[in-house]
């Protein structure tokens with residue numbers, strides 16, 4: 079059986095699944111329940127500056143009857159007294175010595191505040207620190223959170239302060255509220271951070287109540303931009319993770335992947351794109367801690383099937399499969415094929431291709447079932463029909479190379495091959 | 501053994517005749533099903549609805565919280581979309597064609613969703629259609645059943661002044677007087693008729709019977725056009741000895757009594773035989789059982805493969821505990837003191853296909869006798885042959901003959917629904933009414949003047 083134990087900067091955990099710094103990790107009672115359920119580690123809810131929360135705090139985006147496809151919050155960092163947090167952290171480490179305990183920090187913006195906070199947290203016996211440079215609301219207005227993460231210069235300065243003091247591994251958590259996570263990532267790696275984590279939440283407005291006309295979440299008739307997370311943000315997180323995994327500076331340090339992870343499959347995708355472990359928040363806020371059981375079992379079964387014995391065997395394996403557009407092989411071509419035995423005649427492939435793509439699907443009217451076939455010569459291989467087909471494996475994309483040799487965009491231009499010819 | 505009424509308590513009647521297809525409990529329940537719909541293109545469900553309701557559209561509108569729009573989509577194709585959602589034999593119409601069947605999955609409960617939207621619309625009296633200013637043209641409609649009402653509604657929208665002549669005291673036709681009581685309530689039927697008439701411009705004259713109080717000549721004289729939607733009549737005679745005995749009754753009258761007199765007032769036997777295997781036979785059998793009959797046996801001269809009712813209907817009868825004897829044709833009814841006590845049937849076997857394409861039953865020479873105190877005849881309905889012949893209407897075995905423009909042989913006289921097709925479904929009659937109205941509008945406003 080595959081070994082799914084994880085070692086992140088020497089911080090050991092029985093599996094690579096940590097809970098992200100958020101309400102699920104903000105006090106002993108939750109964290110103990112998480113460890114009992116089987117979570118490999120936690121990043122304790124961010125400690126630091128003094129705050130005051132409001133109500134309500136969350137809102138969500140539902141899709142086609144599925145709740146919480148995207149999740150949004152306007153909560154701040156921990157609003158509990160610091161000493162209680164520190165005592166509880168210590169207690170959790172004592173009760174579950176085999177789990178990872180990382181503590182998230184966001185001090186006031188001066189060297190002494192950071193140093194003082196680091197000292198107190200290290201005294202608990204925590205295994206690592208995570209710097210919250212990502213919170214997009216509430217703290218940013220006070221020059222903290224994403225305000226730090228969005229400015230590489232300030233980020234670098236804060237990390238330098240931290241590295242002067244810290245004796246345990248330091249992870250810097252990046253904000254996605256930037257064009258690219260690379261400038262801040264580079265700056266903090268150069269300043270000495272031992273690892274990176276990403277993404278934090280994305281600024282958003284989830285929706286508006288059409289009766290009151292007040293956006294969600296409604297705090298006494300007003301709303302603010304919140305931080306968006308959950309399944310909806312996974313593709314964005316994967317993209318930013320790839321940026322960090324491919325950059326020659328940032329890829330030198332380990333990465334903890336975060337953003338929309340709900341299943342073992344999501345986790346594997348993050349790891350294939352270079353994350354050494356992953357962190358989860360929204361999925362447990364929707365389902366509770368018990369989802370970790372299937373995450374462990376699913377990961378282990380998949381590794382067995384693929385012949386991977388330990389996590390390092392596959393971490394980063396897809397990073398180089400994302401390239402630049404101009405490197406893609408223009409002679410690669412595939413064509414949709416509809417399996418008539420599986421087709422249920424819903425007509426979705428036809429109408430999307432006809433209305434919005436290349437009019438490549440033929441319709442033969444019948445009563446009540448029409449027959450749909452692909453016009454091979456018209457199909458550009460865009461995948462749209464396959465994506466909308468409700469039946470698994472009914473539409474497949476069959477390879478029909480234009481020519482055997484690899485030709486990319488640069489060759490294409492050099493050889494003066496025809497453009498705009500479809 | 502005897503035929504008696506008031507067999508059950510009020511609570512038992514209530515239980516036996518409560519809604520056979522209950523509605524969604526709440527919005528969330530409706531949403532779960534609505535969200536399953538794939539929003540098919542050129543959807544098979546729509547193509548299998550005789551009125552062509554845009555099913556994917558109205559279901560999608562439920563998911564976007566646009567219930568008003570959803571009901572509008574339904575009513576624009578079928579003004580009786582509310583009633584249809586309760587009575588359509590959907591397993592052979594829309595739901596039978598739903599693509600989920602091809603994945604061996606439960607089809608989308610289209611009728612239940614249709615009921616969800618239309619009940620809200622009728623309950624709130626959302627009126628979608630505004631009558632155009634009166635054109636001064638007048639049309640007479642005979643029969644306030646689904647065909648007549650649907651025709652009248654379309655005509656009124658276009659500013660035609662419509663007068664409906666209806667022989668009964670209420671509208672709705674067989675919806676009100678024929679369909680099983682556990683599918684629609686009298687209150688709903690009345691509400692639906694009122695909702696349809698809510699557009700205005702339609703006057704209904706109840707208690708007016710063509711051939712009795714009024715004549716076709718009068719109507720032709722006083723109106724610019726006439727639409728005939730008078731349906732079909734009582735159950736077909738069996739033409740067997742003993743048919744005149746007490747206790748041998750016609751299914752249509754039996755059901756009419758259930759729908760009009762109240763359950764306790766309707767007498768039913770201990771041992772009931774029902775002849776036929778169509779929708780009417782099933783309805784008569786199940787309702788006899790629900791009125792408290794001890795044994796109900798359906799007798800049919802062919803096999804399950806040829807039966808006209810759907811599998812779902814048959815299952816209702818079976819679940820109600822009705823027995824079925826296949827391949828048995830009634831030979832004679834006998835009795836004592838004028839009251840039936842035995843039904844004798846010839847046992848049949850299947851021979852060569854007949855005109856309907858179904859294998860014809862052939863007598864084997866053997867017989868069986870059933871001990872009964874009531875026989876309900878439900879072997880098809882009889883068209884109003886006399887009325888049709890007396891008025892010189894071309895017909896096909898008593899069914900009014902029309903051309904592709906819903907027109908009879910008499911200029912300006914149109915027809916549709918059961919009186920033309922011999923008895924199909926409500927939804928077919930609604931469609932016939934729409935088509936009739938379209939032809940009448942063409943006739944009134946666009947056709948060249950005819951010399952009569």
Ligand SMILES: Cc1cc2nc3c(=O)[nH]c(=O)nc-3n(C[C@H](O)[C@H](O)[C@H](O)COP(=O)(O)OP(=O)(O)OC[C@H]3O[C@@H](n4cnc5c(N)ncnc54)[C@H](O)[C@@H]3O)c2cc1C
Pocket residue numbers: 587588589642643644645646647648665666667668671672673674675678679680683708709710711729730731732752755779780783887916917918919923924925926927929
């Ligand atoms: C027992 C039974 C059960 C059925 N169950 C179903 C079912 O579950 N689902 C379904 O979809 N369909 C069912 N049907 C069929 C459905 O009821 C009919 O197809 C539909 O009602 C036909 O509509 P129509 O307007 O053509 O005729 P009708 O509904 O028969 O309406 C005709 C109207 O004309 C009136 N009329 C008749 N003669 C005259 C006259 N001389 N002058 C003035 N008015 C006249 C009648 O009183 C009636 O109101 C059932 C039918 C029967 C008999």
Ligand SMILES: Cc1cc2nc3c(=O)[nH]c(=O)nc-3n(C[C@H](O)[C@H](O)[C@H](O)COP(=O)(O)O)c2cc1C
Pocket residue numbers: 098099100101123124149150151153154155156182210212213251277278279307308309311336337338339357358359360361
């Ligand atoms: C209610 C809530 C509070 C959060 N608070 C913090 C926080 O205090 N510190 C922090 O670094 N991230 C915080 N986050 C961000 C999460 O740690 C995580 O980065 C983000 O939710 C993306 O992961 P997910 O898609 O699995 O939820 C919070 C998220 C939520 C939903």
Ligand code: SF4
Pocket residue numbers: 548549550551552553555578581584585588590593594595610611614927
């Ligand atoms: S009217 Fe009847 S057949 Fe048509 S969609 Fe509604 S339930 Fe189905």
Ligand code: SF4
Pocket residue numbers: 424536537538539540543544545546555556559597598599600608610
């Ligand atoms: S066939 Fe079924 S899935 Fe498709 S549109 Fe109709 S109800 Fe929806």
